[in-house]
Amino acid sequence: MWRPEVEIMATVTLKPTKVPELMFEGYSITPDTFAGKTAAQIADLPGHEGKFVLKLGEFFEVSGNGGETAADTDIVIAGDCTRVKYIGSKMTAGSVTVNGNADMYVGGWMKGGKIHVTGNVDSFCGIQMEGGEILVDGDAKNHVGCAYRGDWRGMRGGTIRIRGSAGNDIGTAMLGGTIIIEKNAFIHVSTHAEGGTVIIKGDVEGRVGGQMVKGEMYVLGTIKFMMPGYQKVGTIEKEVDGATYTFDHYIGDLGERHPKSKGQYVYANLYLKAAA
Amino acid sequence: MSSGEMIVKGGFIIDPTRKINGDVGDIAIKDGKIVEKVSSSAKVIDAKGKVVMAGGVDIHSHVAGPKVNAGRLMRPEDKLRAGVCRSGMAQKNGFRMESGFSIPSVFKTGYEYARMGYSFVMEAAMPPLLAPHTHEEIHDTPIIDEGALPVFANNWFVMEYLRQGEVENTAAYIAWLLKVTKGYGIKLVNPGGTAAWAWGLNCLSLNDRVPYFEITPGEIIKGLIQANEYLGLPHSIHLHQNNLGNPGNYPDTIEALKIAEGFKAKNKFGRESVMHSTHLQFHSYGGEGWKDFCSKSKEVMDYINKQKNITFDLGCVTLDETTTMTADGPFEHHLHGLNHLKWTNVDVEMETAAGVVPYIYDKDVLPNAIQWATGLELALFAKDMDRAFITTDHPNAGPFTRYPRVIKWLMSKKAREATLATMKNTDKVINATYIHGIDRELSLYEIAQMTRSGPAKSLGLAKTYGGLAPGMNGDVSVFDLNYKDMPKDAEKIEAALQRAAWFIKDGGIVVKDGEVVSHGHKKTVWVKVTMPENPQVTRDVSQAFHQGTYTVDISNYPVREYLAPHQSIIDVNVEA
Numbered sequence: 001m002w003r004p005e006v007e008i009m010a011t012v013t014l015k016p017t018k019v020p021e022l023m024f025e026g027y028s029i030t031p032d033t034f035a036g037k038t039a040a041q042i043a044d045l046p047g048h049e050g051k052f053v054l055k056l057g058e059f060f061e062v063s064g065n066g067g068e069t070a071a072d073t074d075i076v077i078a079g080d081c082t083r084v085k086y087i088g089s090k091m092t093a094g095s096v097t098v099n100g101n102a103d104m105y106v107g108g109w110m111k112g113g114k115i116h117v118t119g120n121v122d123s124f125c126g127i128q129m130e131g132g133e134i135l136v137d138g139d140a141k142n143h144v145g146c147a148y149r150g151d152w153r154g155m156r157g158g159t160i161r162i163r164g165s166a167g168n169d170i171g172t173a174m175l176g177g178t179i180i181i182e183k184n185a186f187i188h189v190s191t192h193a194e195g196g197t198v199i200i201k202g203d204v205e206g207r208v209g210g211q212m213v214k215g216e217m218y219v220l221g222t223i224k225f226m227m228p229g230y231q232k233v234g235t236i237e238k239e240v241d242g243a244t245y246t247f248d249h250y251i252g253d254l255g256e257r258h259p260k261s262k263g264q265y266v267y268a269n270l271y272l273k274a275a276a
Numbered sequence: 277m278s279s280g281e282m283i284v285k286g287g288f289i290i291d292p293t294r295k296i297n298g299d300v301g302d303i304a305i306k307d308g309k310i311v312e313k314v315s316s317s318a319k320v321i322d323a324k325g326k327v328v329m330a331g332g333v334d335i336h337s338h339v340a341g342p343k344v345n346a347g348r349l350m351r352p353e354d355k356l357r358a359g360v361c362r363s364g365m366a367q368k369n370g371f372r373m374e375s376g377f378s379i380p381s382v383f384k385t386g387y388e389y390a391r392m393g394y395s396f397v398m399e400a401a402m403p404p405l406l407a408p409h410t411h412e413e414i415h416d417t418p419i420i421d422e423g424a425l426p427v428f429a430n431n432w433f434v435m436e437y438l439r440q441g442e443v444e445n446t447a448a449y450i451a452w453l454l455k456v457t458k459g460y461g462i463k464l465v466n467p468g469g470t471a472a473w474a475w476g477l478n479c480l481s482l483n484d485r486v487p488y489f490e491i492t493p494g495e496i497i498k499g500l501i502q503a504n505e506y507l508g509l510p511h512s513i514h515l516h517q518n519n520l521g522n523p524g525n526y527p528d529t530i531e532a533l534k535i536a537e538g539f540k541a542k543n544k545f546g547r548e549s550v551m552h553s554t555h556l557q558f559h560s561y562g563g564e565g566w567k568d569f570c571s572k573s574k575e576v577m578d579y580i581n582k583q584k585n586i587t588f589d590l591g592c593v594t595l596d597e598t599t600t601m602t603a604d605g606p607f608e609h610h611l612h613g614l615n616h617l618k619w620t621n622v623d624v625e626m627e628t629a630a631g632v633v634p635y636i637y638d639k640d641v642l643p644n645a646i647q648w649a650t651g652l653e654l655a656l657f658a659k660d661m662d663r664a665f666i667t668t669d670h671p672n673a674g675p676f677t678r679y680p681r682v683i684k685w686l687m688s689k690k691a692r693e694a695t696l697a698t699m700k701n702t703d704k705v706i707n708a709t710y711i712h713g714i715d716r717e718l719s720l721y722e723i724a725q726m727t728r729s730g731p732a733k734s735l736g737l738a739k740t741y742g743g744l745a746p747g748m749n750g751d752v753s754v755f756d757l758n759y760k761d762m763p764k765d766a767e768k769i770e771a772a773l774q775r776a777a778w779f780i781k782d783g784g785i786v787v788k789d790g791e792v793v794s795h796g797h798k799k800t801v802w803v804k805v806t807m808p809e810n811p812q813v814t815r816d817v818s819q820a821f822h823q824g825t826y827t828v829d830i831s832n833y834p835v836r837e838y839l840a841p842h843q844s845i846i847d848v849n850v851e852a
Contacts, residue, residue, distance in 0.1 A: 051373060151353035152617060 009074045010067035012042060014060040016079040022050050023103060024059055027086040031073035031094025031113060034066035042066065059084070070094045070113070080119070088115045091132070107134045110158070123167070126160040128153065129177065139164035145179045146172035147192075155179070155196060171198045174215060180241060190217055193268065199240055212253050212268040220245065220273045229253035230270055238271060247271035281306045281314040282783060284752055287323030288759035290721055291330065292662070292729040293743030297721045298759040303328060305750035308783035312746050321778055321785075323754045329724050331395025331751030331781060333742045335731040336514070336554045336589050337670040339385050340399045340413035340422065342406045343601045343630040346620045347379040347671070350632055351599055354378055371792070378598040378671040386418035387792045388677050393753025393776040396732075396741050396801070397676075399424040400514070400554065400669075401465055401603045403624040404431075405828070407457035411839040414800055419786055421844070423735075423801040425514050426457050427603050429464035429496050430471035432626045432825075433816065435489040438499035447503040448810035451850070452817060454509075456834035458802040458843070460735075461511035462504050465603035467493040469518055470629045478606035480519045482531055493518050497535050501550055507805055507850055508543040510736025512587070514552045520607050521558045526572035529559040530579050536586055545736030545846075548585065552734055555591025555669035557651035563708075569643050570708035571650040577657035587734040589665040592651035592682045593644065594674025595695075597636045602672060605629035625827060626820070637674065640700035642708075647673070649709035652685050652692065656714045661725040662733065679727070680773035686718045688766035720759060736846075737801075750783035799844040807850035 012034050028045035037045075042065075043057030056062065060077075067073040071093035080100035081087060088096040089108040098106075101119035108127040120138035126145040140162045146169050147154035154173035165183040172188065174196035184202035191210045199218040206225030209217055218240050230252035237246050251267035258265045284303040289296050304314040338344055348354075357377035374384035389397060402410045402424040414422045428434050428450065437446040450462060468486040469479035475487045482494035497515065504513050517532045519525040536551040553559070562572040580586055600611060605621060608631025612619035620632040637644045651673065658664035666683065670676035684691050692711060696702055706712040718726075732742025740749050756777045763769060775790025786796045821830035 147353075148356055149352045150350070151356075 010065055010072055011074045011076055012039070012062065012064045012066055014056070014062055014075065014077045016059060016077070016081065016084075017061050018059050020049055020059060020083045022083075024049050024054070024084050025086050026056070026081075026084045027089055028056060029075060029077075029084070029087050029096070030089065030091040031066070031070040031075060031096065032091055034075060035070045035073050035094070036068060037066045039063055039065055067094070085122075088113070091115075101138070106136075107132070107160075110134075120164070121162075125162075126155065126158070126179075128155060129158045129160070130156045131158040133158060134160045136160075136162045136164070139183075140166040140181075142167035143169045143172070144181070145170065145174065145177065147174075152192070154193070165202065170200075171196060174198070184221065190215060190268070201241075209253055209268055209270055211256050213256055213258055214266055214268055216269045216271070218247070218271045223272060227253060229255040235274060236271070240271075246274045248274050280783065281318035282321065282750075282780065283314055283318045284321045284323050284328055284754060284778070284780070287326045287328035287754060289328045289744065290724045290759070291744040292721060292725045293330075293738065294745055296744075303744055303752055305752070305780065305783045308750045310744055310746050310748050310750050310752075321754070321780070323778070325758050326777055327720060327755045327757045327759050328744070329393065329753050329755070330728045330742050330744050331749070331753055331779070332389075332393055332727045333731040333735065333737065334389070334394055334397040334667065334676065334727075335552070335665050335735060336400045336591075336667045337397050337676050338400055338601055338672070339397055339670065339676075340382070340417060340424070341402055341410035343401070343603070343622070343632060344379060344413070345409075346622065346630070347599045347601050347632045348376065348381075350618060350620050351379060351634060354599065357597070370795070378596070378675045379601075380675070380677075382413055382417040386420050386795075386798070390419045390779055390781070390786050390792055390796070391775050391790060392677070392679060392773065393755065393779045393787070394420060395749065395751035395753075395781055396421045396423075396735075396737065398422070398460065398735065401463055401516075401628075401630075402426045402457065402459060403603070403628050403630070404453055404457045404459070405624050405627055405826075405833070407459070407835050408839055411458060411800065411835050415798075415840060415842075417798065419781060419792070419796040419798055421741075421799045421801055423460035424458075425461050425463035425511075426453055426459035427463045427465050427628045428453075428500060429467035429493075430469075430603075430628050432471075432489075433820070434500070435468075435471065435486060435491050435496065438496055439489055439491045441499075443499060443502045443506060445810060445813050446499060447506045447850075448807065448813040449817070450503055451507060451805035451807050452813065454803050454805055458800065458835045458840055460801065460803050461509050461514060462500055463514045463516070464497060464500060465516045465628065466518055466520065466607065467496040467515075469493065470603055470605050473605040473609075473629050474623060480522070481528055482518065484518075494532070494535060497532060501536065501539050505539060505542045505550060507807075508848060509803060509805070510543065510545040510547060510846055510848070512541065512547060512549045512552050512734065514554060516554050516602070516604065517559050519559070520555075520602075520604055521561075521611070523561050523563040523565055523569045526560050526562055526576055529553075529556070529576055533579060533583065533586055536583065539585060541585065543736060546733060546738045547736045549587040549663065549734055550585045551587075553580075553586060553588040555667065555673065556588045556654055557591040557593065557647060557673065558669070560650050560654065566643055569646055571646055571653060571710060573650050573653035574657055574710055577654060580663075581657070581659045584660075587663040587665065587730070588654070589667040589669075589731075590651045590654050590682070591667055591669035591673045593637050593648040594668055594678035594681060595637045595639045595644065595648055596674050596678065597634070598671045598674055599632060600635045600672045601630065601632040603628045603630045605631045607631070608633050611635065626825060639695070639698065642701045642704055645699050645701060645705045646708050648695075649705060649711040652682070653710050653714065655686050655718065655726070656716045657710075661718075661722045662730040664726055665731045665734070666723070666726045677774075680770045683723055683727075683773055684766045684770040687720070687723065687769060689715055689717055691766035720757070720762070750780060752778070752780040754778035797842065799842045800840040801844045801846065802840075803846045803848055805848045805850060
């Protein structure tokens with residue numbers, strides 16, 4: 001959610017002071033929980049390390065008070081959070097900036113607002129997210145914008161942009177929204193998806209769109225191993241992320257049961273950039 | 277078992293076994309049993325202005341065993357809804373994390389039952405071959421006493437004997453199986469239908485023939501009632517009927533209930549029923565299909581109210597996202613076809629099968645809303661509350677942690693109407709059900725009958741569980757409710773019943789102010805039948821193992837002693 005420049009934002013700065021021994025579950029680090037709280041109250045918010053409940057203040061030096069609402073609250077983490085999970089999870093508005101890396105579940109289940117991570121993120125970035133925007137300048141590990149393990153209801157909306165590469169299981173069981181990987185991805189893209197868009201600007205190892213029923217995928221590089229369930233139906237020019245390319249158009253996954261719309265079967269579309 | 281003395285002082289006592297309805301009094305406990313009085317040095321629990329009841333008894337719940345574990349493995353996402361898994365309790369030494377919502381971990385199962393003041397739960401379907409696993413899980417569940425009902429109605433031995441009308445052989449086989457599996461009684465799940473499922477078939481009516489065995493579900497039910505009364509087991513047969521969950525199934529339900537006519541309970545445990553019909557809600561539907569699906573709870577209850585020898589439990593839909601699991605394999609396949617979610621299917625050689633499918637009961641989906649109303653109506657139409665028990669068929673219609681919510685709906689018309697009003701199809705639900713026209717509100721005394729004295733009597737445990745008379749187990753639950761001035765807001769009743777102020781089990785304090793403070797001393801309750809040896813059954817069983825009909829050896833079949841270290845054995849002697 002972009003807001004006009006003139007609006008006065010309250011900025012809360014968290015400066016990491018200690019590296020957690022295990023992983024610190026920073027589920028309190030969201031504009032929604034910080035809103036309406038002073039720096040001291042924020043330092044007192046809970047988080048788990050293993051089975052023990054600890055306070056944010058043990059790991060961060062907090063300065064600045066939260067805004068009145070989540071939308072008026074900006075969080076800046078001035079340092080590395082390689083071992084802090086759940087940053088910005090379930091947030092509905094406002095923004096979070098991490099100057100460094102972040103651990104798992106960044107922006108999981110988020111409904112709105114904006115997250116910017118300048119380093120890399122671990123797995124489950126934007127898991128089951130419903131809206132908002134996540135921007136990662138570095139790489140992401142596995143399960144970007146996917147469903148929780150076992151769940152059949154994945155990402156519903158919003159945008160995830162990874163400037164680097166991503167691992168496997170991107171957009172599993174996706175229902176809506178957009179995932180953009182600007183470099184390469186490994187395997188299992190949009191598995192089980194029933195909607196949404198995945199754009200991969202680099203190369204993919206394989207298993208793209210397995211058991212996918214609906215939705216779109218764009219690959220600007222190459223796919224090393226193509227799924228057998230995809231059939232080429234033509235060539236098409238399309239605009240992707242601000243540039244126009246010529247794509248080979250495939251439909252699939254033909255091994256699945258597909259829904260019908262106006263008497264016609266609906267298939268998932270895979271657009272693979274045509275060789276020059 | 278605590279040896280100390282304890283007295284629960286000045287609460288409103290509700291004890292249907294002695295017809296005490298809200299009188300102020302004291303309950304004395306010594307050596308884990310309730311006694312007439314204790315010395316002045318006894319520990320005093322102040323229950324002034326609170327309701328005092330016996331520990332609850334749950335007659336039907338799927339809390340342990342391979343299918344519960346299959347559900348846990350299949351649904352990691354269930355843990356997302358856990359809610360209290362990070363309770364402060366888990367940080368205390370010796371206590372464990374609680375995870376899972378519809379299929380909770382064993383620790384959560386024990387803790388949550390204790391917080392609701394329950395002292396006994398019956399695991400409702402144990403596959404005999406996998407009884408060792410079931411008992412391991414029972415042993416791992418803290419606090420609560422448990423028994424398990426082995427499934428019999430699709431067992432090849434039983435069908436073979438009953439086809440030839442050999443009730444005595446059936447009884448001897450049952451006696452043997454209860455002993456080796458440390459089982460409690462006779463469970464029937466979709467009689468014949470689950471066996472037919474091995475052929476990809478089902479038995480939807482009582483007259484459908486089981487392939488190969490050429491026996492009908494009606495004959496299996498009748499034969500097992502006869503065998504049960506021949507043995508004189510504490511519990512009656514525990515019947516999950518055929519044709520579960522289908523529109524228009526209520527005539528089949530009444531037909532199956534009619535089989536109990538003319539039978540009289542023969543036992544020394546005070547049980548009067550010969551048939552327990554479980555999760556009746558799933559069997560009380562009218563209509564030809566999902567379009568004209570409607571409740572027929574009144575028709576079913578009109579019959580049950582007349583029959584003194586039948587007990588039933590509700591199987592109330594709680595409108596949650598849950599996980600269905602049953603030994604009714606064909607039904608789970610059918611359900612998977614309806615909702616297209618993930619499905620587990622298991623066959624247990626010679627004995628039974630099982631299936632697991634997640635299910636979302638949505639109040640805005642018309643059939644789900646009608647199911648919700650049907651379950652509550654069964655209780656509201658019941659005349660004898662000692663024969664109607666509260667369950668959610670955990671986890672099939674909803675998790676057991678929702679019992680207080682079911683009680684809220686039963687105790688308050690306003691709460692029912694409030695839920696009804698939030699539904700998308702309120703008018704259609706009202707047209708298809710009776711619930712809107714029922715003004716009855718159950719009293720706490722009736723709830724105590726449905727959750728304590730009634731199920732204990734049906735299980736043949738009336739001498740130890742479900743009451744507060746001297747000599748019974750020292751299981752006392754105290755709820756923060758003023759009986760003389762019950763809260764107008766039904767939500768408060770739900771909250772009070774969800775977290776007991778005190779729960780004392782076997783004379784030791786287990787729950788204080790809604791939080792578990794001790795793991796107590798749990799017991800595994802099972803029934804040991806002593807009867808003269810039946811050479812034919814002995815030979816048949818040993819042949820089945822030695823000729824390879826079973827893939828396991830007979831020495832690996834029984835539940836070893838170490839798997840059930842804390843046993844409470846109920847002895848049944850059958851004369852020659």
